[in-house]
Amino acid sequence: MKDKVALITGAASGIGRATAEVFAERGARIIGLDRDAGHLQEVIAGLPKGERGHIALVKDLRSAEVAQSVVPDVLEKAGGLDIVVNAAGMCYFTRMNEISIEEYNEVMDVNVRALFLISVAAAEAMSSKGGKIINLGSNAGRKGRALSAHYAASKAAVKNITESLALAYGPNRITVNTVCPGPTVTPMWDGNFEGLKKITGKQPEEFWETWSRQTPLGRVGQPADVVELICFLASDGGGYITGQEINVCGGFMLTS
Numbered sequence: 001m002k003d004k005v006a007l008i009t010g011a012a013s014g015i016g017r018a019t020a021e022v023f024a025e026r027g028a029r030i031i032g033l034d035r036d037a038g039h040l041q042e043v044i045a046g047l048p049k050g051e052r053g054h055i056a057l058v059k060d061l062r063s064a065e066v067a068q069s070v071v072p073d074v075l076e077k078a079g080g081l082d083i084v085v086n087a088a089g090m091c092y093f094t095r096m097n098e099i100s101i102e103e104y105n106e107v108m109d110v111n112v113r114a115l116f117l118i119s120v121a122a123a124e125a126m127s128s129k130g131g132k133i134i135n136l137g138s139n140a141g142r143k144g145r146a147l148s149a150h151y152a153a154s155k156a157a158v159k160n161i162t163e164s165l166a167l168a169y170g171p172n173r174i175t176v177n178t179v180c181p182g183p184t185v186t187p188m189w190d191g192n193f194e195g196l197k198k199i200t201g202k203q204p205e206e207f208w209e210t211w212s213r214q215t216p217l218g219r220v221g222q223p224a225d226v227v228e229l230i231c232f233l234a235s236d237g238g239g240y241i242t243g244q245e246i247n248v249c250g251g252f253m254l255t256s
């Protein structure tokens, strides 16, 4: 990680935040992106200082134009780019027939379109020297989901885009992989549980208990579990792995 420039989207919270913290501890220069300005500034200010400062990019990826501005801004501010972690994501639990156009579009625009636009621009920028792109998928992308069909479809698209990018940019020594967490304790679940409670009447603790029981390793995930795989894929050691979709879920995929 030493002296690598790493763009991390969704860096204000959860897995993106944990990735920024661990990458910075290991010597990377962080360009953290999020629409949540307050939490993003807090995360960036709390990172161990490298030789050059870390940068906060406050942007809302629902807009295609904004997503297209990300890599040019990174290059202007940081002078280069080595690693991209696309962790910004939106999830809603809503009955199939109650998903509004606005909600559907938000999930697709952030989880798929922004990830695509940022990845292509980053791959072009890294095409002469190689680089690493790590996308956050989900167990939900591997199976349909009755209560979050748009989210599940968006994560299936992430898998496919990852493979296409790996094919297109392999000759440029750019690796592209998808990391799929199972249920992982992050602030994303605050909103998710609101939707789940409306539909099922159940409390968050009931879900965590059920998922822990369903997981062969006996517990749900923490961001730190996911970050180690992201780090490996971003390191030289992960340099011969590309186009893969890898679960980090304690075996949850086997039983869910």
Ligand SMILES: NC(=O)c1ccc[n+]([C@@H]2O[C@H](COP(=O)([O-])OP(=O)(O)OC[C@H]3O[C@@H](n4cnc5c(N)ncnc54)[C@H](O)[C@@H]3O)[C@@H](O)[C@H]2O)c1
Binding pocket: 009, 010, 011, 012, 013, 014, 015, 016, 033, 034, 035, 036, 059, 060, 061, 062, 086, 087, 088, 089, 090, 091, 110, 136, 137, 138, 139, 180, 181, 182, 183, 184, 185, 186, 187, 188, 189
């Ligand atoms: N937590 C889980 O159980 C889980 C499971 C599978 C996959 N994932 C995926 O991992 C990734 C990270 O999730 P998390 O759990 O850390 O979520 P999180 O909600 O804690 O963090 C996501 C971050 O993305 C940012 N974001 C959302 N929409 C944005 C937009 N329009 N523009 C800019 N930033 C935006 C949010 O502000 C937030 O800081 C997501 O892609 C998610 O789908 C999470």
